[in-house]
Amino acid sequence: MAAEARAEQTPVAIVMGSQSDWATMRHAAETLAALGVGHEARIVSAHRTPDRLVAFAKSAKADGFKVVIAGAGGAAHLPGMVAAMTPLPVFGVPVQSHTLSGLDSLLSIVQMPGGVPVGTLAIGKAGAINAALIAASVLALSDEPLAERLDAWRATQTGGVAETPVSEG
């Protein structure tokens, strides 16, 4: 896709380290879709496909992407490596790992050295959803219709919260 078309149609890149991350990262994709924000999802493992990762990250801006959401689990170098090679804002999603419940992923992503930022979200589904929302907020700074859709999304969320709890089951 040409860079101009991508900037218009799919400004968000969602990258992840493995197919197994998609169960988490699909929540970012679904949230972006609900807001009418186009995205492309790709597997670019820092460890298994390092050349693919470098090619993606080095050309992401020139290719027309405006924001990157990067999810990985365990030794989660992916978001930091992407941030090292692109000036675009990078939001990191720690995927919940089996052995350490995602604490390993979180620490791998959040503890970046000063100068190479990754905006790190919560572990798992909540982090994936919030990464999409914060990516949309960035894009909405220069996209008033999107800003209005974001306001509407939040209003719907607020309207869905009951004032009193009900017993379930």
Ligand code: RP5
């Ligand atoms: C990381 O290793 C991926 O981000 C994934 O979360 C984790 C496990 O990958 P698989 O063994 O499930 O492919 O690179």
